[in-house]
Amino acid sequence: MRRLDPVNFAHPHVLARFCLSIAVIACPALVHAQTATTQSAAPPPAATYGAQLEGFEYPHPLKRFALASQGQDLSMAYMDIGPVADPNGRTAVLLHGKNFCGATWEGSIDALTRAGYRVIVPDQIGFCASTKPKGYQFSFHQLADNTHKLLASLGIERATIIGHSMGGMLAARYALSFPTATDKLIMVNPLGLEDWKAKGVPYATIDQLYQGELKTTAASIKAYQLKFYYNGQWKPDYDRWVEMAAGLYAGVGRESVAWNQAQTSDMVYTQPVVYEFGNIAVPTVLMIGMTDKTAPGANRASPEVAAALGNYAELGKAAARAIPKSRLIEFPGLGHSPQVESPEAFHTALIGAL
Helix, strand or coil: CCCCCCCCCCCHHHHHHHHHHHHHHHCHHHHHHHHHHHHHHCCCCCCCCCCCCCCCCCCCCCEEEEEEECCEEEEEEEEEECCCCCCCCCEEEEECCCCCCHHHHHHHHHHHHHCCCEEEEECCCCCCCCCCCCCCCCCHHHHHHHHHHHHHHCCCCCEEEEEECHHHHHHHHHHHHCHHHEEEEEEECCCCCCCCCCCCCCCCCHHHHHHHHHCCCHHHHHHHHHHHCCCCCCCHHHHHHHHHHHHHHHCCCHHHHHHHHHHHHHHHHHCCCHHHHHHCCCCEEEEEECCCCCCCCHHHCCHHHHHCCCCHHHHHHHHHHHCCCEEEEEECCCCCCHHHHCHHHHHHHHHHHC
């Protein structure tokens, strides 16, 4: 028989282990309580949503527009919300940005419907609750045409087109493509106020962009938005929109989501609208959060080039000079998403501009 060595209870680590063992035997409920406390202190697991954002709750019921495009049968999700005040007979169309969805317009929907507007909020093909096609040639012309077909299916001949971020580029393309169908153009911190390629941002292939998109997490989304969108000031209200985007990347459709995001990043980089601002014929309002620093691809550029990009305080003024019939509304101290960051100030200005 093997002789057991004596236990040295004088050693603090041994004594601690012995006491813990006795606690497990004598009082398992205590250990269970301690474990529960530790688990409750840990961050909750990240939300996961389907490839068409299944599981995420939109602020209003989603509808579906079936369209055939580029040889494929596609489904565009959209919200159609009627006025809650006296109807003014006008329609506003809200176009989301690349890192956003139609749901992000929640506060603007409320403000516009209270002002008497019918509001249409599509999720573009390749985004959010809409189809994620594998072989699709993304262009702003195509997305504008898809949106125009949606409005036609609803019997809407003219509308005020409001676009944020990438949606601002799309709104400009829509106004250029369908001027007689556009009452007014509103661009909220739009991308495309400068040509990043011409300013020295190197090209990245779709395959390279795809590999980068696959690495997207809630933490990386929040870090990017904190730096570029919200001027280093985070509010709990923003967490919902991070969870929405991150849940798409974490869900079962993450590869198709990442692939379409890579394709649309290429679209944003290769299809500038800034050179056509002088051709916009409809009344236009630029609404600019002045601390915005957003510049897609700046991470690929040299430090000197990157430092000169995304200066919205100057880009907004330059765009207003270039666009006929334009008006500039500036929001000092606000960043890329003034409608999220300071909804009361933004919506007061928006309704006044309309």
